Amino acid sequence: MAEPDFEAQLTRLYSEAPSFPDAELFAAQVGASLDRGWAMRRVLIGGAGVLAGLIAAFQLVTTRFSAELQTLSHNGTRDISADVDKVMTRFNQITATSASVEALWLAAGLALLALGFAVTRMMEDF
Structure with missing residues (x-):
């Protein structure tokens, strides 16, 4: 068993916060850091x-549709509606695989999540 005097001394030492000579300066610096505007950080x-x-969007477009875009720009005299149909057919083929559809859903979900974060941040500012 611990001695009651020792326990009382420990309790007294832990209940009294030590004082430092620069406590007011430290508190002022912490307060200034907390009061500083976060606009620049948000913008960055x-x-x-x-x-x-x-x-990411540029990489997706260049990897998925680079051949189709080269064909469209190379054969500029052809009917544009036929080319658009060709690109849409290719897009439908790409989205026919489950991995492509999952990637599209993931991108849409992340965009909604980012929009939600932006809305909640704007609501906190008002």
Whole structure:
């Protein structure tokens, strides 16, 4: 068993916060950091997200439709409606696989999640 005097001394030591000479300065610095505007961080994080989304979309388009786009630009004298039908047929073939449909659903879900985060952030600001 621990001695009652020792337990009382421990309780007293833990109940009293130690004082530091720069406590007021530290509290002021923490308060200034918390009060600082987050606008620049939001802009940078949002810009990075938009840039990453554009890069991902560009990669998706170039890998999936590069041959079709080259054919469209190469044969510019052909009827555009036939070319659009050809591209749509190719798009339908691509989305016929389950992996492609899952990728499209995943992209749509992530876009909705990002929209939800943006709306909740805007609601907190008001």
